Amino acid sequence: MAHVVLKELVKTYGAFKAVNDVSLTVNDGEFVALVGPSGCGKTTTLNLIAGLLPITSGEISIGDRVVNDLDPKDRDIAMVFQNYALYPQKSVYANLAFPLQMRKLPRDEIDRKVKEAAKVLDMTHLLERKPRELSGGQQQRVALGRALVRDPAVFLMDEPLSNLDAKLRVQMRSEIKRFHQDLKATIVYVTHDQLEAVTMADKMAVMNGGFLQQYDSPAQVFAHPVNMFVASFIGSPAMSLIPLETSTSDGNAVLSGAEGWRMDLSSLNARKVQRATTSKVVLGARHSAIRLHKSAVAGAIPARAYTVEPTGDVTFVQAMLSGAIVNISVPPDIAVFPDEQIWLEFDQDRMHLFDGATEMALNAD
Amino acid sequence: MTAVTNIAVPKAPKSRKPIDGWRWVGRIFLVLMLLYTAVPMIWMLLTSIKSGFAAMQFPPQWWPDEPTLASYQKLLDPNNSVGQDFLRFFWNSLFVSTATTVLSVAVAVPAAYAFSRFSFPGRRFLFFSVLLRNMFPAVIFLVPLFILMRLLGLVNTHGSLILTYLTFGLPLAIWLLRGFYDNIPIQLEQAARIDGATRFQAFVLIVMPLSVPGIIATAIYSFIGAWNEYIFAYTFLNKNEQLTLPVGIQRFFSENTTDFPGLMAASFMMSVPVVVLFLLLQRYFVRALTEGAVKH
Numbered sequence: 001m002a003h004v005v006l007k008e009l010v011k012t013y014g015a016f017k018a019v020n021d022v023s024l025t026v027n028d029g030e031f032v033a034l035v036g037p038s039g040c041g042k043t044t045t046l047n048l049i050a051g052l053l054p055i056t057s058g059e060i061s062i063g064d065r066v067v068n069d070l071d072p073k074d075r076d077i078a079m080v081f082q083n084y085a086l087y088p089q090k091s092v093y094a095n096l097a098f099p100l101q102m103r104k105l106p107r108d109e110i111d112r113k114v115k116e117a118a119k120v121l122d123m124t125h126l127l128e129r130k131p132r133e134l135s136g137g138q139q140q141r142v143a144l145g146r147a148l149v150r151d152p153a154v155f156l157m158d159e160p161l162s163n164l165d166a167k168l169r170v171q172m173r174s175e176i177k178r179f180h181q182d183l184k185a186t187i188v189y190v191t192h193d194q195l196e197a198v199t200m201a202d203k204m205a206v207m208n209g210g211f212l213q214q215y216d217s218p219a220q221v222f223a224h225p226v227n228m229f230v231a232s233f234i235g236s237p238a239m240s241l242i243p244l245e246t247s248t249s250d251g252n253a254v255l256s257g258a259e260g261w262r263m264d265l266s267s268l269n270a271r272k273v274q275r276a277t278t279s280k281v282v283l284g285a286r287h288s289a290i291r292l293h294k295s296a297v298a299g300a301i302p303a304r305a306y307t308v309e310p311t312g313d314v315t316f317v318q319a320m321l322s323g324a325i326v327n328i329s330v331p332p333d334i335a336v337f338p339d340e341q342i343w344l345e346f347d348q349d350r351m352h353l354f355d356g357a358t359e360m361a362l363n364a365d
Numbered sequence: 366m367t368a369v370t371n372i373a374v375p376k377a378p379k380s381r382k383p384i385d386g387w388r389w390v391g392r393i394f395l396v397l398m399l400l401y402t403a404v405p406m407i408w409m410l411l412t413s414i415k416s417g418f419a420a421m422q423f424p425p426q427w428w429p430d431e432p433t434l435a436s437y438q439k440l441l442d443p444n445n446s447v448g449q450d451f452l453r454f455f456w457n458s459l460f461v462s463t464a465t466t467v468l469s470v471a472v473a474v475p476a477a478y479a480f481s482r483f484s485f486p487g488r489r490f491l492f493f494s495v496l497l498r499n500m501f502p503a504v505i506f507l508v509p510l511f512i513l514m515r516l517l518g519l520v521n522t523h524g525s526l527i528l529t530y531l532t533f534g535l536p537l538a539i540w541l542l543r544g545f546y547d548n549i550p551i552q553l554e555q556a557a558r559i560d561g562a563t564r565f566q567a568f569v570l571i572v573m574p575l576s577v578p579g580i581i582a583t584a585i586y587s588f589i590g591a592w593n594e595y596i597f598a599y600t601f602l603n604k605n606e607q608l609t610l611p612v613g614i615q616r617f618f619s620e621n622t623t624d625f626p627g628l629m630a631a632s633f634m635m636s637v638p639v640v641v642l643f644l645l646l647q648r649y650f651v652r653a654l655t656e657g658a659v660k661h
Contacts, residue, residue: 052555072558079559085552089574146560261619 002063033197078147224324454613478544545579
């Protein structure tokens with residue numbers, strides 16, 4: 001196993017910058033998820049690490065070796081592809097043996113390693129089958145087996161679960177996580193599904209438009225998103241982002257909405273607001289940081305329920321505030337009806353404030 | 366027991382489709398088409414086992430009174446001049462067609478792969494210019510190519526034919542194979558390269574085996590094209606010992622009064638290699654033509 005270091009990595013296609021100045025370090029044995037919407041440059045970044053694409057500038061090291069100009073075969077990596085990329089003409093056994101044959105291992109050692117990997121992944125009975133005779137989950141497991149049979153320095157995974165159905169995806173998710181824990185493997189994992197990233201990764205690198213937005217543990221990214229993009233991308237349902245105006249009333253900073261209501265701020269939040277570059281500020285709040293009241297409460301903002309979505313465990317209520325949709329979760333035993341008058345109380349300690357112009361999170365210090 | 370089963374099994378409802386007029390029109394049309402293509406071949410076969418006299422009879426004999434294989438014996442007998450000529454022509458055709466096929470696969474496979482996988486300046490232009498030749502009828506190139514071959518000193522050699530057939534066969538071969546390579550997910554090669562293969566190994570070990578149906582289809586195309594070609598062979602070759610079958614057969618039987626059973630026997634034997642090839646490889650052929658029509 002080894003660490004991976006990306007330094008100011010750039011990949012351009014003509015005038016289009018697919019990967020822009022990305023720097024990050026994946027520590028030895030760490031599970032890092034590259035996450036972002038489609039076209040954000042995450043798969044390109046992975047292909048650059050793999051050596052399947054030439055880099056435009058920057059530096060990639062695996063272990064202590066700069067691998068910029070090395071062929072994929074010389075980088076000591078293994079990759080699991082979204083479509084599994086199993087060799088269709090070869091049996092499962094031959095698929096698993098291929099990387100070892102390419103490394104010219106003796107036949108009996110190949111046999112031993114293939115059988116070992118098959119045992120670990122519980123597919124000894126499938127060894128003679130062709131990939132097309134396997135189910136999606138089994139194919140996925142073969143792809144994983146082909147990666148681990150060789151004991152590479154780094155595992156690269158490109159959306160390995162996105163072709164599976166929902167139930168199997170959850171199951172394979174925990175299998176891959178277990179696989180990481182058992183092998184202490186260094187894994188770089190690309191996904192567009194923030195839930196996969198949050199649940200599996202030690203650290204997540206949120207990307208957008210070719211730029212690395214934030215690189216931190218899922219808990220940190222969740223609790224302290226650096227900008228509005230990260231705030232809205234991570235977490236489900238998405239964080240509500242409400243555009244507001246700041247002003248001062250009696251020497252205290254307050255926020256006011258388009259409907260004319262005002263919200264007093266805690267002293268910490270007031271300090272944050274003072275650092276905004278304009279009077280426009282965006283209030284961010286996750287569904288759990290907003291309390292719903294059915295009668296007027298001091299400090300709560302009047303709103304009207306828009307839609308109500310019971311999910312069983314929890315009921316999500318949407319309301320409009322200042323032109324934005326606000327998501328609130330309430331216990332299922334509280335009945336809320338569409339168009340009902342409600343009052344929303346924001347948790348001052350758990351709400352986020354963003355600069356309306358730069359879209360960056362506002363910090364008190 | 367039987368009584369019980371008799372009761373248990375419900376009567377199958379008679380599903381009688383209404384007689385569909387169009388269906389019958391279609392069937393009659395297909396039968397006519399089949400006759401249209403098959404009857405000449407059957408007639409060829411029947412004539413080839415008649416005596417010279419029986420072949421000219423009117424009204425014609427459908428099944429000869431005295432079937433004979435004399436024409437075949439004559440053609441395959443290396444001891445008489447007719448047999449010598451026929452066998453030589455056959456050999457010439459086989460040589461020219463095989464050489465064309467081998468060369469066209471050898472060039473088309475890497476060319477198609479390059480068009481499919483690599484992006485290089487002028488790729489689109491080059492790819493469509495490959496098709497330029499196919500926009501004109503082949504005859505247009507007859508005189509220019511003849512002059513070219515004369516300049517190169519290739520007139521009266523089999524090389525002139527092989528080169529010509531390549532110019533006709535290659536564009537289609539490249540197109541067909543490119544479609545094939547486009548259909549093989551690039552991740553397979555990427556996986557192979559990560560698994561330790563060089564780019565070339567990934568191509569030879571992973572991609573080539575997957576494109577075997579396409580390669581076979583391409584090979585059949587160029588073989589049949591070269592095997593049947595007449596005009597260029599007629600123009601480029603004059604010496605009797607170099608002629609290919611399509612030209613040879615015609616030369617050899619119109620000199621005297623036409624020996625129809627002999628001509629038909631020769632025609633039949635000429636069609637044998639193509640038919641055999643087709644029967645052996647048809648499943649690849651059909652797969653190649655329909656490959657990529659739908660997503661798997």
